[in-house]
Amino acid sequence: MLLQDDAAPRQLEQAAAFNHTTLFGQEAEALGGSVLSRGGLSWTSGTPHSPSMVPFPELQPDDAGRRLDELIAFYLQYPPKGAGCWSLDPASPADLGVRLLARGFQPGWRPRWMGLDLQQVLSDHPAPKGLEIEIDNTLSLDHIKGLPYAQVVMPSPQKAEIPGQWMRFIARWKGKIVGHSVVFLSTGPYGAAGIYHVGVVPRARGLGIGKAVTLAACLYAREKKYRYAVLNSTDIGRHAYERLGFVTVGEGWTWWLVTDRLLAHPPAPREVELAEAVGRGDAAALDRLRSLYGPADLNRPMTNAMTMMQLAVHCRQSAAAEWLIAGGAACSVLDAWDLEWKDRARQLLATDPAAVNQLYGEWNKTLLHFAAERNDEELAQVALSAGPDLQLKDKLYQGTALGWAQHLGHRNIAGMIETHMR
Structure with a gap:
């Protein structure tokens, strides 16, 4: 069973989330890691050479803090090469971002979820004369200078749920590798073709090669009887995907953890308590905490290197920022400007x-x-x-x-x- 019929934007968002979650799991296993799950929170273990991924948590407000504390404790015991948490919008719970920032994650970029009905893919695009695209899952691209995602590890066929689940498309031009893309096919009610790792070397950008390798992945998925393709895009890549027929179906959230910072300064419970009160703008909690924190506490960087004032600015909590200033926290010109002061x-x-x-x-x-x-x-x-x-x-x-x-x-x-x- 795959996602079929006329899917609504929210269904395509869910398909993108499901595809990412499945992909993260298989990537982790290919690198010698595993997938762990506790009470609505799943994550890949990561390794010293690969990051952990926390895909799309579904946590209850009264249990979220405990589960995230368990996650941080796991990272302290088994440090990965960084970690990333992904979420649809709205997050679950709604204050997930505040809870993560309080525990050492830093703000990340916002994915733009895009979807494409593969029956309507636009395939007439100019490409450089002599461009060749081939399927190759085994060739190492580490030596290709300037190629984004060149170090992607392709899982072995034995890890796949279905034949041909992972395919990489390599573009050659003038005898040299200049770009690539990967398609990952997920199954089930939200089964769709996920497009990943689209990259072109700097000297060959702007010529249509990125669209060509993306189109190759889409046509492959259509041949496999998939109705929809999904991906996450930056603002820079959005226009190229739109020319293929992709449309924006929503935006998401990411947060990222730097392992070295976590190990050097694990978040203490009192730091988490204050950060959550600031990030939520919880006036009652801040009043209760007033006598417990002096200027040194308020100006000391958190695990993620943000100050409490920067956290208040990021979360647009002007009342909390005033509380911090009254307690001796520094306010920069940029802080004031971003708070509309x-x-x-x-x-x-x-x-x-x-x-x-x-x-x-x-x-x-x-x-x-x-x-x-x-x-x-x-x-x-x-x-x-x-x-x-x-x-x-x-x-x-x-x-x-x-x-x-x-x-x-x-x-x-x-x-x-x-x-x-x-």
Whole structure:
């Protein structure tokens, strides 16, 4: 039995979740791990060389904290190479994200769930002359420089539930491997074809190769009598998938755990208690905790490297942020801006103009980098009015704020920075 007829968007979301869950399990077993399950929470064990996955928890509010504590205890005893938790929207329970952040996970990206009726796949797309696509599940692609997902491990046929459940499509152009994709076929009432690991080397992008390897996977699934294909996409990949006929059926949530941080600073029960109260904006709990936490506690980074103030900002809990400030927590210009305290942000800069050059997060982005990234012209004007150092570069891309604005096509902000440089 497979997902058939005219599936509604929510059914396609469920099909994507089911496909991901099954795939994670088989990937874990292929790498020597296993799947564990306790009270509505399942996860793959992971290994020192592979991450654990926590697919789509279905937890009861009165039991969620205990189950997540058991998960963290497992990771402390058997550390994986990181961990990722996936959820549909809304999560179950609704405050799942707060509970995970309190225990060391950090905010992740939001998957865009997309679905395609394979009877309506759009197959007429230009591709480079001489492009060849072949099925190959055994060839190692580790040596292909710049190929995303090159280290994907394909499970052996003996692990498959059905023949041909996993297939990898490799694109060759001008005698070299330039791209690939993987299709994973799940079975049952939500059985669908999951499209994964679509990647093209940098020099061959923008030529239609990504669409070609995705189309090959879709046509294979259709030959196997599958009605629907599902995938998760970033905003960057969405337009390419839409040209094949995929439509957005919903968005999800992810949270990610850095093992080294967990091992160095396991979340203490009192830290979890405070973080959950802040993240939920629980006024009664915060009042009860007032006398227990001093400025050092409130400003100390949590397991996930966020401060309590950053947690309040992330969860849009302005009242909790005020509670933190009253207790001695620091509030940065970016914190104030993101809480819609724009006058306070301006006042903070007026009092300390050097704060405009504060470096935020692991990427060392400045206030102006955030303005360029978000295309926030008002924030850019506020930052520029404080006389920022325009030569400061982020840590990951080594780009100035002007470089970010130009790369992202945010012309107005680029023009504002260029004008300020004259």
